Amino acid sequence: MLPVQRKSRSQSKMRRSHQWRANRPVVSVRCPNCGSPKLPHAACSGCGYVRPGLKITLTKGQ
Numbered sequence: 001m002l003p004v005q006r007k008s009r010s011q012s013k014m015r016r017s018h019q020w021r022a023n024r025p026v027v028s029v030r031c032p033n034c035g036s037p038k039l040p041h042a043a044c045s046g047c048g049y050v051r052p053g054l055k056i057t058l059t060k061g062q
């Protein structure tokens, strides 16, 4: 399969402008509850802390 029409130089550059995000180191923040690194906006894998008032209890096997 071939593209119907060649993309303009501007269109190609606009697509490639987002690819730098793919090879960036993974961003992590420190859990305010136990201090271990975790992904932002995600539950801590160590203690299950999400935000003040919300805590997720982790079950074995996940």
Ligand SMILES: [Zn+2]
Pocket: 031, 032, 033, 034, 035, 036, 044, 045, 046, 047, 048, 049
């Ligand atoms: Zn934690």
